[in-house]
Amino acid sequence: MSTANLIRLVALAMIWGTSFMLMRIASPVFGPFLTTFGRASLGALAIYLFARSRGIEFEWKKNSKVYLIIGLGNTAVPFSLFAWSALHVPSAYMATMNSLAPIFTAVFGFIMLGEGLSWTRIGAFMMGLFGVAVLVGIGPIDVTPWVIAGVLAGMGAAVCYGFAATYTRMYAKEIPALATATGSQFAAALALLPFAAPSIPHAFSHGTAQALLAVGILGVVCTGIAYAMFFQLISTEGASKAVTVTFLIPATASIWAAIFLGEAITHGIVIGIAIVLCATAISLGLIKIPGLSRKAA
Structure with missing residues (x-):
């Protein structure tokens, strides 16, 4: 990877790492749906302006169904789940759940594309779930039903990402x-509008400058600019290298949250994150385990 792209990769990890902290700021004020609607709307506008500057044609009518399904699977549903999760669990927890996305992508590759699952990937899946259990079990906060629900919501978001990635491979090639990216963000914003609208009066009466700034950064920077950077990395370095940003996000999310929200970085967080990231690396083939590469299904 070139030095310029390595810098982009680290910058992207730092940007996406802030998104979990920002949701922790915005969601309690605006609610999950309005927070996500604002993020998707601003992100759509930012990506649209960038795409138009590159002369991209969208063919809205022809691609509307694809945009809608990807918008729901890659933005509207997972962003909402993370925004709700932000009400109950620390940023490090959410970032760790996010790291499971490549593992669920492999699962959906098996379900939707008939791709074989090796024992290595099955083991990685189980290892990832174990890492989540360790994170929750010895993490810095008490295990309550709401914490468990928040973790499950984050895992649900990772499942959505896995589905959306596989669907994109099938129908958006x-x-x-x-x-x-642009069409799916606009579709997500439209899908979220009916759910976000009831919260708008509350936002006008109870919104804070800090929460508004958080939504603005989530939309323009963490979604619009970050997507543009990510697709540039994919075009120059390939998807397999670009996706390694996944390994940096839990660390950056934990650091940002510790600095600005005072969230603790404990041994439990470090151990849980390490296990999940090892599982993800195994699933992506970055770590080889001899004798376990044969197909299981």
Whole structure:
């Protein structure tokens, strides 16, 4: 990887790492749906302006169904789940759940594309779940039903990402990546509007400058600018290298949250994150385990 792209990778991890902290700030004020609607709307506008500057054609009518399904699976549902999770669990927990996305992508590759699952990937899946259990069990907060629900919501978001990634491979191969990113963000914003609308009066009366700034950064920087950076990495370095940003996000999320929200970084967090990231690396083939590469299904 070139030095310039390595810098982009680290910058992207730092940007996406802030998103969990920002949701912890915005969601209690605006609620999960309005927070996500604001993020998707601002992100859509930012990506649209960037894509138009590159001369991208969107073919809205032809690609509307693809945009909608990817928008729901990659933005509307997972962003809402994380925004709700932010009400109950620390940023490090959410970032760790996010790291499970490549593992669930492999599972959906098996379900939707008929790709074989090796014993290595099955083991990685089980290891990832064990890492989550360790994180929750010895993490810095008490295990309550709401904490468990918040963790499950984060895992649900990772499941959505896995589905969306596989669906994109199946049906969006002929659509420019930036067009897919833009169209899906607009579709997500439209889908979220009915759920976000009831919270708008509350936002006007109880919104704070800090929460508004958090939503603005989530939309323009963490979604719009970050997506543009990510697709540029994919185009120059390939998807397999670009996806390694996954390994940096839990650390950056934990650091940002510790600095600005005072969230503790404990041994439980470090151990849980390490186990999940090892599982993800195994699933991506970055760590080889001799004798376990044969197909299980």
